[in-house]
Amino acid sequence: MSIPDRTDASLIALRRILRATEIYARDLAQSAELTPSQLRLLQVVSGTPGCSTTPTAISMQMGVSQATITALIDKLAKRDLVRRQQSQTDRRQTNVTITAEGNAVVDNIPDALQQRYVNAFKALEDWEQAQIIASLERVAAMLDAQEIDASPILTAGDISHSAKVR
Amino acid sequence: MSIPDRTDASLIALRRILRATEIYARDLAQSAELTPSQLRLLQVVSGTPGCSTTPTAISMQMGVSQATITALIDKLAKRDLVRRQQSQTDRRQTNVTITAEGNAVVDNIPDALQQRYVNAFKALEDWEQAQIIASLERVAAMLDAQEIDASPILTAGDISHSAKVR
DNA sequence: CGATTTACTTCGCCTATTGAAGTACCTTTG
DNA sequence: CAAAGGTACTTCAATAGGCGAAGTAAATCG
Numbered sequence: 001m002s003i004p005d006r007t008d009a010s011l012i013a014l015r016r017i018l019r020a021t022e023i024y025a026r027d028l029a030q031s032a033e034l035t036p037s038q039l040r041l042l043q044v045v046s047g048t049p050g051c052s053t054t055p056t057a058i059s060m061q062m063g064v065s066q067a068t069i070t071a072l073i074d075k076l077a078k079r080d081l082v083r084r085q086q087s088q089t090d091r092r093q094t095n096v097t098i099t100a101e102g103n104a105v106v107d108n109i110p111d112a113l114q115q116r117y118v119n120a121f122k123a124l125e126d127w128e129q130a131q132i133i134a135s136l137e138r139v140a141a142m143l144d145a146q147e148i149d150a151s152p153i154l155t156a157g158d159i160s161h162s163a164k165v166r
Numbered sequence: 167m168s169i170p171d172r173t174d175a176s177l178i179a180l181r182r183i184l185r186a187t188e189i190y191a192r193d194l195a196q197s198a199e200l201t202p203s204q205l206r207l208l209q210v211v212s213g214t215p216g217c218s219t220t221p222t223a224i225s226m227q228m229g230v231s232q233a234t235i236t237a238l239i240d241k242l243a244k245r246d247l248v249r250r251q252q253s254q255t256d257r258r259q260t261n262v263t264i265t266a267e268g269n270a271v272v273d274n275i276p277d278a279l280q281q282r283y284v285n286a287f288k289a290l291e292d293w294e295q296a297q298i299i300a301s302l303e304r305v306a307a308m309l310d311a312q313e314i315d316a317s318p319i320l321t322a323g324d325i326s327h328s329a330k331v332r
Numbered sequence: 333c334g335a336t337t338t339a340c341t342t343c344g345c346c347t348a349t350t351g352a353a354g355t356a357c358c359t360t361t362g
Numbered sequence: 363c364a365a366a367g368g369t370a371c372t373t374c375a376a377t378a379g380g381c382g383a384a385g386t387a388a389a390t391c392g
Contacts, residue, residue: 006295007284013302014183014283020310021184023229037379055340063189068380070341075378092339092388120308121173128304129172135301136179138294142286144186201347221371234349236372241347258357258370 014139032109037062039109041072045082045098046106052097054087081105180305198275203228205275207238211248211264212272218263220253247271 029039044061045053055069062069073096076082081102087093098106121129195205210227211219221235228235239262242248247268253259264272287295 006299007287009299010287010295010302011283013299013306014187016306016310017180017302018184018187019229020306021180024309026229035378056338063185063192064379065381066340067342067382071379074341087339090339090389094340117177117305117308118173121176124304129176131297132301132304133172133175133179135298136176136183136305138298139283139302140179140182140186142283143190144182203348222369230348231350232371233351233373237348240372253370256358256370260371 028109032105034105034109038072038076039105041069041076042081042098042102042106045096046103051103052085052095054093054095058096076102176305194275198271200271203230203234204238204242205271207235207242208247208264208268208272211262212269217269218251218261220259220261224262242268 025036025039029036032039034042040062041058044058045051048057055066055073059066059069073082073084077084079101080099083097083099085095085097087095121132124132191202191205195202198205200208206228207224210224211217214223221232221239225232225235239248239250243250245267246265249263249265251261251263253261287298290298
């Protein structure tokens with residue numbers, strides 16, 4: 001009944017969540033005939049105010065390189081789910097906007113994906129919902145607190161062969 | 167706060183968790199000169215009793231196909247981090263075991279969640295830990311009840327340990 | 333204006349992933 | 363026991379994701 005037990009219990013639950021979500025996301029994306037990355041990009045764009053962002057912003061939000069975003073946009077643009085538009089204020093920038101078709105995909109698919117969770121969540125008691133939100137936000141804060149500074153995660157001598165990549 | 171707001175809030179928190187974990191896992195794997203998938207496979211093997219399991223079991227646990235596992239094992243075996251051994255009881259089976267080097271890697275690279283999360287979690291009050299565990303387990307149950315497909319939404323009492331995954 | 337920085341794209345290369353086909357091995361059944 | 367069928371894994375070919383480095387165009391600095 002020690003503290004480590006509790007830590008383990010929470011870690012196990014977290015891993016279950018991560019795994020279930022990952023597999024779920026894969027199935028969902030497939031049901032939209034998209035890959036998981038493509039769907040994520042679509043969701044990111046649709047989730048920004050005005051549904052318009054730049055590749056750089058997307059890459060930071062998704063945690064991948066710009067080059068990767070370019071490739072993803074290429075594929076989505078070919079299917080007319082997003083569109084490129086040169087910015088008027090800064091012509092180096094490309095604004096990526098979601099199309100009507102893209103929005104349709106985002107609106108329909110996530111619903112199907114998260115339905116199980118959403119329904120289950122809605123069925124909970126008020127206090128339980130509140131508690132879950134509080135807990136999840138707490139965990140999220142613990143996990144991504146340090147992440148703002150994305151580079152040197154490997155600090156001290158924990159790691160034997162600390163090969164600095166890059 | 168309306169019900170939909172709460173659902174959204176919980177989903178947003180969930181996504182923050184997923185994203186933070188994913189990005190962190192990538193960095194960690196890179197520090198070991200592994201890819202995220204390779205590291206995960208290593209962790210899966212090292213986490214099984216006897217540190218020995220089969221490709222099929224791994225593929226189910228990781229949620230990817232057998233073919234993928236074969237490719238991953240090939241790469242890890244080439245670096246002598248895992249080893250293949252034909253099973254004696256059923257010679258169709260291949261037992262995958264972790265080597266000393268593989269174990270060293272796993273030991274030195276903290277689990278994606280560990281380093282960031284564990285310390286913060288340990289620092290919490292007792293009641294908070296308990297609440298977080300309860301909430302995470304609830305969420306995990308809601309998410310990975312995929313096999314219990316037909317069952318209606320979990321009723322409020324029976325949150326004890328639910329199904330082993332596939 | 334030239335030099336530097338910023339925003340993207342292009343390129344070459346590698347890894348992940350899959351479905352389908354192939355191989356070796358168990359198990360069933362007539 | 364031998365054919366038939368199923369299981370466990372590998373191989374193959376093809377597509378996607380992802381990265382760093384180099385390239386281009388545009389803004390900004392001095």
